[in-house]
Amino acid sequence: MREAPELLERARELTGRRLKQVRLITDTTEFMNLEPGDVLELQGRRYVLKGSEYEGRFGLDEQPKYWVKRALDWEDGTPKIIKLVFYEEFDMSLGEITVRCYRSPSKEGRILALVKGNPNFMQGITLRDAADNQVRVLDRIHGGPLDQHLQELECDHREYYERHLRRVLSKLLVAFEAIAWLHNQGERHGDVRRDHLFVDRDSGAWSWIDFDYNFEFRQNPYGLDLFGLGNVLAYAVARRDVTHHVVREHYPQAEDALAPDDFSPVIRNRVMNLKKVYPYLPESLNNVLLHFSRGAGVFYERVEEMMAELTPAIAELPQGEA
Amino acid sequence: MPIWNRILATVDEHDSSMQAVRYLAGVLGGSDACRVRIMAVYQAPEPDAHPQQEQRAAAAAQRKQLLLERLEAARQVLVGARIPAYNVSTQLQESGGRTIAETIMAAQRQGGFGTIVVGRRGLSKAEEFLFGSVSNSIVHNATDCAVWVIS
Numbered sequence: 169m170r171e172a173p174e175l176l177e178r179a180r181e182l183t184g185r186r187l188k189q190v191r192l193i194t195d196t197t198e199f200m201n202l203e204p205g206d207v208l209e210l211q212g213r214r215y216v217l218k219g220s221e222y223e224g225r226f227g228l229d230e231q232p233k234y235w236v237k238r239a240l241d242w243e244d245g246t247p248k249i250i251k252l253v254f255y256e257e258f259d260m261s262l263g264e265i266t267v268r269c270y271r272s273p274s275k276e277g278r279i280l281a282l283v284k285g286n287p288n289f290m291q292g293i294t295l296r297d298a299a300d301n302q303v304r305v306l307d308r309i310h311g312g313p314l315d316q317h318l319q320e321l322e323c324d325h326r327e328y329y330e331r332h333l334r335r336v337l338s339k340l341l342v343a344f345e346a347i348a349w350l351h352n353q354g355e356r357h358g359d360v361r362r363d364h365l366f367v368d369r370d371s372g373a374w375s376w377i378d379f380d381y382n383f384e385f386r387q388n389p390y391g392l393d394l395f396g397l398g399n400v401l402a403y404a405v406a407r408r409d410v411t412h413h414v415v416r417e418h419y420p421q422a423e424d425a426l427a428p429d430d431f432s433p434v435i436r437n438r439v440m441n442l443k444k445v446y447p448y449l450p451e452s453l454n455n456v457l458l459h460f461s462r463g464a465g466v467f468y469e470r471v472e473e474m475m476a477e478l479t480p481a482i483a484e485l486p487q488g489e490a
Numbered sequence: 491m492p493i494w495n496r497i498l499a500t501v502d503e504h505d506s507s508m509q510a511v512r513y514l515a516g517v518l519g520g521s522d523a524c525r526v527r528i529m530a531v532y533q534a535p536e537p538d539a540h541p542q543q544e545q546r547a548a549a550a551a552q553r554k555q556l557l558l559e560r561l562e563a564a565r566q567v568l569v570g571a572r573i574p575a576y577n578v579s580t581q582l583q584e585s586g587g588r589t590i591a592e593t594i595m596a597a598q599r600q601g602g603f604g605t606i607v608v609g610r611r612g613l614s615k616a617e618e619f620l621f622g623s624v625s626n627s628i629v630h631n632a633t634d635c636a637v638w639v640i641s
Contacts, residue, residue, distance in 0.1 A: 255541065265616050272538035354587070382538040387590050388622025395620060433615035460619075466630075467619050 182240045194298040199252040210295035214242035247308040253301040263434040273302045276380035287373040288346035313363035334485040343374045348471035360396025398460030410439040429463025452481035494604035495524040501560045506609030510640035511564040519571035528564045529581045530557040531593045591627035610641045
């Protein structure tokens with residue numbers, strides 16, 4: 169790292185801040201020491217840092233992700249997300265199950281190269297810093313996560329079902345197909361969640377983001393991705409997570425009908441048999457959801473199996489708005 | 491065409507697989523009518539989970555050693571039940587990117603085994619959903635052989 173006074177003017181211009189100094193960083197290993205205004209130089213390309221990203225899903229628990237930086241391209245000022253190399257290994261709790269999880273920069277770099285030009289995935293490149301760290305430089309998507317997109321539709325569930333659900337699930341089907349394609353390339357997403365599916369306001373594309381988690385799943389390599397897809401599907405159908413508590417509060421007439429087999433086998437308070445809550449849902453769509461319930465005799469092992477049943481189920485939904 | 495008395499018994503790191511081998515020994519003990527192949531499936535540690543070469547090699551060696559010990563323990567159980575040693579063989583099979591069940595089924599077809607013997611771990615619904623079940627997968631996919639699932 170070195171101070172470079174000649175950079176100051178351009179960094180001020182890009183960030184709009186009254187920076188007092190600018191450092192040119194070529195080794196990002198100590199990412200905790202990076203500050204807004206620092207300029208990263210990676211394989212001849214430069215990016216000025218604006219700050220760290222935050223884990224945005226959990227409200228008050230928001231924590232800065234020091235290895236993920238908001239940045240601007242030095243040449244044209246386009247916004248970028250820069251993910252620095254951060255290895256971690258931890259236990260992830262899914263209901264009562266604990267899964268060993270790894271953060272892998274090389275996996276994300278590999279997938280970025282694989283999905284180059286594919287609008288169903290975030291776009292970016294991997295650049296090496298002076299210490300050979302694999303730094304991922306990502307295009308910022310102009311939009312928000314799926315849940316935010318769906319919440320912007322101001323209507324009750326019945327109206328959502330009649331006017332929007334067919335369009336929403338048709339878009340979702342394309343996103344699911346993208347995950348199936350990824351699996352067929354021998355890769356897993358690793359962290360399928362509704363807030364990892366972004367809706368681009370400019371292009372209308374629904375793009376998966378964040379591919380750096382991985383797991384060692386010996387028998388069912390795509391099980392965790394499928395679990396995530398089931399949760400995303402249930403969320404999109406209900407436009408909320410339907411838990412036992414939600415049913416009691418908002419749909420008390422359905423509570424008595426719920427049985428243990430109606431819930432997720434993993435997240436034990438999450439209702440997957442949504443027809444008991446929204447009786448107007450067609451059987452065919454609900455049958456797909458039931459494959460993600462405790463009562464399922466056979467679970468999906470491949471995304472294609474789910475898509476084969478979801479596609480005709482979508483065709484049965486009200487036409488709604490284009 | 492699979493031959494009924496060629497048996498493929500599988501072992502892994504779980505006790506349920508040894509339970510299956512003990513059951514097999516109880517059924518076949520003292521007989522020389524069957525040939526038994528005991529197989530363990532080795533899946534290499536993923537580079538993403540073990541980015542350092544030395545770390546990965548150590549994990550691989552540890553995993554292989556465990557499976558080799560299991561194979562030998564299973565062989566001794568069968569031979570100890572008076573199944574002739576020349577009728578019992580062991581095999582450590584690399585999965586080569588396939589699932590464990592796919593690897594077992596490929597070995598069954600290739601070796602013409604008429605019977606597969608597997609243990610069942612008694613997974614919860616959640617575990618089965620996330621991790622999958624080797625025995626379930628074999629039962630669903632086996633078409634030309636008998637499958638003994640030992641709980």
